[in-house]
Amino acid sequence: MRKQYSASFKAQIVLELLKEEKSMTEIASEYGIHPTQLRRWKEEAIINLPKLFSDRKASEADKAAQEKKINQLYSEIGRLTTQLNWLKKKSGIDPDQG
DSSP states (O other): OOOOOOHHHHHHHHHHHHHTSSOHHHHHHHHTOOHHHHHHHHHHHHHHHHHHHHHHHHHHHHHHHHHHHHHHHHHHHHHHHHHHHHHHHHHTOOTTTO
């Protein structure tokens, strides 16, 4: 069975690698992880590092869009509830019992 490591653990190891206070082999030995795996984690972190800064604006825009959509949906729910109650009243069904 393959070992699975948490994202925070991987980040901790990559930070240690980037500090370059110890060699990759020393870190691999210390944590019992193959150096090739550590190299992959480091490469992935370096590749994805620019996204950390560029995604901030995108995520703020996404959040604003989601909030707008939520408000629209609540508005639609209110409108449909009002219509349903009106229809129940016109059909003789008590809207408070429905």
